[in-house]
Amino acid sequence: MANDSSALDQWLTWAFSPAISAIIVTLLISLSLPVLIHWYLYKKAVSTEVPSFVLVGPSGGGKTSLLTLFANGSTAETYTSQEPQAALCQLPSSTRSKEDKYRSEHDTSSRSQPKFHLVDNPGHGKLRHHATTSIMSRTSVRGLIFVVDSAGISSAAGLTEAAEYLHDILLWLQKRHTQGKTSKGPTSIPVLVAANKQDVFTSLPAGLVKTKLEEEIGRVRESKSKGFLDSGVGMEDDAGKDEEGDWLGEYASKGFRFAQMEEHGVDIQVLGGNVRGEGEEGGKVEEWWGWIGENL
């Protein structure tokens, strides 16, 4: 014990003495520390910067199946989700990403297909708050994939559910855009409406899914504007909320079109496909891959 303390004493004396070695060591530490910290922080920031796509949509649309197909190349059996799930996916070599746009077809130099995170969210009515949390918690969300069952949409209830959810999501995106604090505004998030289950006999083609959803969203928007105000409005002093803010798309326009969302920085595409193919094989999802490639 006494030995220890005397060693410590010596060391301290040396550290505070005006010896040249002590000065050099101090200098080295004080100069290298900021560099090390900088290196450490930036290394961390860069490593987490994987672009991500977020899957949303009503329950039973095929989100989790799509996730497993994109992540593993084959679909797994799925049940109703209770928790979000992220997966690391890689763009297949048949799809070209945006940064490869000007690359020659015959360029043989090895190119690495970009990787991205795909985030699945539960579609159950009580768990939809996960979707917005997923988007907010990630720094580089490149797109939103709204998976919808194009066979279920032919029934009135299914259509209403899908349209209401899509309305809420789009309204949230619009508010995020219009209520941005900085002049630059948040990065715009494009939306892909993936009309899933095109292989089912009763399914509607992508074009029809689009018009049906547009019509229904128009109706939802109408009745929302006539409906009750939310609690909290007028009870507290947040007078900032005006009617226009809760109106999706072009204000006071007659019908809703997805094109109206472009002014709010939301580009919407509707593409068909099916996750489940024959047997174990994945279905027809090339169009969706293409969309992801464009937005990576």
Next chain:
Amino acid sequence: MLDGFEIITTSGIVLWRRHFTRLPASLINSLINDIIEERQKPAAAAPSAYTKDKHTLRYTTASDVGLIFVAVYQSLLHLSWVDNLLWAVKGLFIKRYGDQLKNPYATSLNTSTFDQAFDEVVRKLDTGSTQRRPSEPDSDNQVEFTPPSSSASATDDDPPPPPIPQFKKTQETTVDDTTSTDVTPVATPDTSRPSTPLNASHLLTGKGGPRQSRRARKAGNTQFATSAPASSGDEGPAKVTKKPGAKAKRRWDTDGSAIDADDDVVLDYSAADNGTGTQNGGFEEVNATEMGSRTGKGQFVLKDLDDEVDAILAEAKQKQQAAADTSGGDDAGLLGTATSKLTGLFRNVVGGKKLSKADLQQPMQQVRTLLLEKNIALEAADRLCAAVETDLLDQKTASFTSIDKTIRESMTKALTRILTPTSSTDLLREIANTTGGSKPRPYVISIVGVNGVGKSTNLSKIAYFLLQNKYRVLVVAADTFRSGAVEQLRVHVRNLTELSQRENVGSIELFEKGYGKDAAVVARDAVSYATNSAKGSGMLFDVVLIDTAGRRHNDARLMSSLTKFGQLANPDKIFMVGEALVGTDSVAQARNFAKEFVDTKGHLRNGGVGMDGFIISKCDTVGDMVGTLVSMVHATGIPVVFLGVGQHYGDLRGLNVDWAVRKLMK
């Protein structure tokens, strides 16, 4: 027999499954839906059961790795061994794949090797306590007899003659583990049938019994206690030759630390600290001497699995017992507690702390008090806290997040979940669909509630809202009981008529039959008057609003007339008005009203919940204490649709869940 077994992640991906018959996917989907909507408990501690058309689903969850284990069988059968199966498979699966499951981006596992393990576990645990069809037992037992090499080697060791006396003995002492009894009936097939009830009762007594003492005893006198806790009890002489070899094999095969750690865990529950040291020493010794010689035989692999399953089951039992014993104080030394406290403090600031029950206890108490202060009923607060606890137990806190903050976040999620309605509550769209569809008819809304909560006021607020949307509204005075009720409504209707004429919107009328009439009949007459089917000139009114007499929810005589009312008037929507002021009684109010609305077949309306929504009145008078919302939704699962926030006709609001949660967590 078992119909199926599935291992599902909470994100909905099936990791492993085995179906013995065709099972509809809707079975498990409905189970998951009920878990989400909190009609079923997430069974983290012990397996719980769920019954859905002729099938029983027993399930258990592992929240730290996000898995659900579900076993499906016919409800007619009483498979007492399924709980053990769930325990065993849960333990095995997490042991084998736990590391891979910890990866947040894992979406699939290569579980092909798990098939064999599962078969072995089933063969081992299937006690024959299934009530099979008469033809089956023979063949089944043959299967278990013919390949002696493949069945657990414990079976071989077991001397066939004395099973019955031994069995008796173990029952008297009630200290035996399940496995030994599982083995004996297999060895003597003729006794398997009569032993069925015995077996079941034995399992039951075994759970609560003096297992602690036995474990302590075993830890004291044998080194092999942890590895084969089950079989060591009643097959003493026979096992001497083979046991050490099997032991060594097991250590070698699964290789090292995982098993080691697990053994420690088992011991932690049973005995004092010094026990673990000697135990481990014993293992090392056996390991070193016997390891090399027995490698290539499949037999030992099976034995290994056998022991593993035994260990898991024993551990599960210990855990259950520990939970029942309400965890006595841990007697680590003074120094130990000091360091653990210090690291605990540090972890609390930096994050990354694994949450135990003790960690959660005090902050949970604070949050619970907060909820109670917000006027949430005790029952609902307890349920929310339990949900948060199961959500957080064995989880790690995020970096730079304290336990308090983690709990608050989790509670916010739980509140959001309970308040968010499952389906949309857009009244206008439904009215438009009903009145404008192919078969138009008036949309009927009726309002019920306790005396003086504001039924008539809220009814006129809804009427005002509908008038604004240019509907023709018929207000029905079905309160034929309290003097002045009809006159009160007449004043409201007169005011609203005035307003609607001034603004040139919809029209409103009062339907009344005076006092003393049967309310149900008045309501029915009003609906047929609005429909106007006799004259054939179309509907006279789009919406019928029925006001009812207020009644005490604990007065059975008054409440019973609601059933008839619900059946005769058959409203599209029944809203119950509750005061925000009411406090704890809200739970009983909501329950008693909801249970009155049954249809002629005895089923509750609206998919088994009775009513369609709550209107919480007088929200402006309580400030932040809007706990009544939560209490009422908790009691019935019926969503809150409107909030009354003032004295004027326009002071009715839809529920904004974020707003309510913010107020509650403030």
